[in-house]
Amino acid sequence: MKVNPVSNPYMNFTGSPKLIKDADKLCRFISKEFPAISGTRVLTFKSLKNDKKFVNYVSYKLLQNRWARDDAWDLFKPDETLDFYRRFVENMKKYKNINCDDYTKLAQVILKVNNVNSVKAMLLRNDLKKLDHAVLLVNVPKSNFCIFYKNKDLKNIIVIDPWLGFADYANNAVVRYNSEFAGFLGLGKKYVPIHFDVHPNPEISQQTVDYMKKTYPQFIQKKGFMKTV
Secondary structure, eight states: OOOOOOOOOTOOOSSSSHHHHHHHHHHHHHHHSOBBHHHHHHHOGEEEEEEEHHHHHHHHHHOOOOHHHHHHHHTTTTTTHHHHHHHHHHHHHHOBOOOOOHHHHHHHHHHHHHTOOOEEEEEEEEOOOOEEEEEEEEEOOOOSSEETOOOOGGGOOOEEEEETTTEHHHHHHHHHHTTTTTHHHHHHHHHHHHHEEEOOOOOOHHHHHHHHHHOOOOGOOTTTOOOOO
């Protein structure tokens, strides 16, 4: 998926614009280093929209691959996060069978390598209906498990969405999900308030960070990357 730099008329400058530039850089880096295919993405290919049999076949094969991979991950205990993330990144490189949730794990690893804390969140409509899309959040208040529409903290929270290829402040991201990304999320023309429901990814140990730095030095960004203060 080609990722374009963020260009947003709703940009909020209450925080440093460098944060958004760095977060956007992370999205572009992931897209370049870890190109993705998935059943969801296959369904969006216009050239294949009339070949439902082939689309269903490819989607099923990709799903089979994910089942086998996820079953292997389930064998690891929570304290074996190095094994989890080692296999996780290796499989992403090898199979390129990746979805939005996978991208949040990868982005979280890269941020952790650069001493930046983040948390995964699922998108919810205002009626709490799941939108089946995961993103990564930075600068989230520790007390928030579900971050609601018009929450005063939205202007400071950064949404990193590697799957859709953009990063922005949360209040701006809600606008973008209702406009340029409404079709992907299955939203109609009517504006829909969106909540961010926090669901943390597996813990990332220092051992995992050290391994990633050694094995994937390209994960290491310049000093000051995503610095929030």
